[in-house]
Amino acid sequence: MDWVSEVERVTKVNEGNNKGVVKWEITVIPQSYEEVRNIIKIANERKLSIYPYSLNSHHIGPPISVNIGLNLSNLNKIIEISDEDFYVTAQVGIKVDELFNILKNKGLFLPAYYNGSLGGFLSTNLPTPFSSFYGYPKNLILMAKIITGDGIIVKSGGKTTKFSSGYKLHKLLSGMLGLLGIYLEATLKAYPYPEVIVTAEVKNINLTSKYRPVSLIYEREKEEKVIATFLGFKNAIEKMERELGIKSVNGFYTIDYSEGENVVSLHITRGREIEEVKKAYEYLSIRKTFCIIGTGYCRLMLNSFEGLEKLRSSINGYVVVEKGEYSGDYWGFRSKTLHRLKNALDPNAILCPSLYVT
């Protein structure tokens, strides 16, 4: 029996994908965790490679080509929402903006907004419009059900706000882009939904301001500006507006991670984003930039990658090529720890081969 027929016996198989930066020979859309496990078992036995995704809208890193595209978009249920204990458990195929609005209607605030699936949100660990204060996606994960590269489904973490009961696989996998394992479902921390969320362009405000912005975004295209998002009570926001002489608008800064053809990100000391990104302008031809101040993350949309290696050698931090065809190293760093983790969690290296060489 050929391997496609074998996969067809455990799940429905569709055509693959020959376009874009990630290519795969067949698409599988499992309806259950058991089907995911069976697909992975076959992949291990047959030495097939897998690329997990839900919407495939935010591939990060070099182009890759695999045997099986594992589409998790049908695993999209909300399993539990607790408005007493402030958490939500959902499967990874659900869209994060939908989840945000469902929670909002129940008086819960998920300090995250992402135009993609929950699985993508967790696996990319890209900062959110609230990350200056609330941190990265990995900071919001309380618990997860994951599947390893050799098909073992494990639980990690707990639905409580503190957890010191074993290795934090649920957090480890965040930002690993599917290299070490695949999220199946996750429990995320939520907060009371604030009375008001507003955004305003500000001057001379930093994170240590008494007004406590939950995010400060430095944006530079034709000109530089800083946009702040505040949460709180109506009276407080009105007083702040009077004191600062600004007029805010309801809502928050939305980040579109699909923007740009050639995109790099800087990973630098938190609080030093503006100083460091200005260095990048000396080396690169940049169309547009934004930095989420306090996260150490800046995103640069480039006209070309020329000058990238010079920037790498002069900057205090990492430069990652997130999107675009680049002839050099996409990541700019290696880790012995990651190598050990890959061996432990994906011993046959079937997940996202060639995405990152540990």
Next chain:
Amino acid sequence: MFIYFKLNSIIIIYKLRLKIMIVMLIDRLKEVVGEEWVITGEDTELYSYPAFIPLKVNPPIVVLPGSEEEVIELVNLLNENNVKYLVRGSGTSLSGSTTPTQGEVVISLTRLNKIYSFEGYEITVGPGLANFMINKFLSTSNLFYAPDPSSYVVSSIGGNISHDSGGMHTPKYGTTFDSVVKLKVLLPDGSVDEIGGSNFFDPTSIFVGAEGTLGIILRATLRLFPRPEKSKTLMASFNSIEDAARAVINVFRCGVTPAAMEFLDKNSIIAIENTQYKANYPITEAILLIELDGYSENVEEEEVRVIKAIRESKGEIHVPKDEEEKNRWWWGRKGAFPSFAYYSPAYLTLDANVPRSTLPTILKFIYDISKKYGLPVANSFHAGDGTLHPLIGFNPKNVDETINAIRAAEEITKFAIKLGGVPSGEHGIGIEKIKFMKLYYSEDDLEIMRRIRNSFDVKGLLNRCKLIPPSKGEICNVVNKIHSYLLEGDI
């Protein structure tokens, strides 16, 4: 059922070999760290246990390196000679994760206590630095380091990371995990890895809460938060435990995330009022100490809402009349654990973390357990994040009473897990709660953890027989009846 070999031939041979090895190694260890930083003989008793006191085991030798290079050299030396070792900071582990049960050489990192840099919203420090020293260093800055475990005056940053320590300010600022940005780690094979600082491929998460089983933290870069403009303390007193527990939920539901929300029951209040930590608390069934912080206008609105939520939960609000009274209230809370000496010469403290909505149920259960075992119990804990800290009194000189206290603790932890909680929120598993791992996790979950550990600690030398229950056939030295009970007692 796992098999533990008690005083079997393999362990006897290892112990004999270890004694010979130590004699042979001692001069080389002294060469590495200097003669005055190697401890042998009776003085090693100081390192025979951390803050988990039911079990004490003298290590064969203690070394206190003074630099990262010395730590690396030591680990290479121990590796070459196949000698087991573990790493310890200030010795405040409440779960016994640094008790040298397997005859380990203890490497104390207290001398690695430098502050290397402070830039932007990050500070880089050595693992031996006491938590408290960071905010002392930042006293003139508008930034602060948020994690504040009760032991923060002495507990070290390396230990805080290895246990993912929490503290009072978790509801708003998270645990130590949320403040770790980068780590420099020494892996068990003697290689050094600098990790973190990117949202991609950052494996720092695996070391936070790993209880020193995967490697040694040589340096940590930590996140700092902006100081709030205003901080406001309120105290709420209640005539019933249930009302107080329900008030915890109602405060969050009124749209407020407090910076801290601490719970003290009547037994804790009485103990505190009879010691040097006396805070002039009302003698009532329970009190909540609440801290609100942020932009002053927001804090004022939060105060209005919290007062309403407390009153609706049948609580009475108390506002400190001045800074001195506010500080005394918090000082009293910090003294809740040492004040337990009012009831008992020693205590076990648990840290099962439960969903906040289950607090009324589990608190009732804890008082029932106290009656069942005839042991004093007091509850002073982080209600805002659901971390229980029942203190269970016992006489450590009485082995049977010690085991009885452990049994009482186990019943509480089991019930917490049944209610959707976890065995440990912030103290770690260590040896104290190792058997609960089999209750909380499936065998597949544990096997994956073992795989991870074994991929780092290939030779099996680093802090074994802690955190993860041994696999079938794995040999663990069992020190005494208490240790045996901790490892094998019924769950």
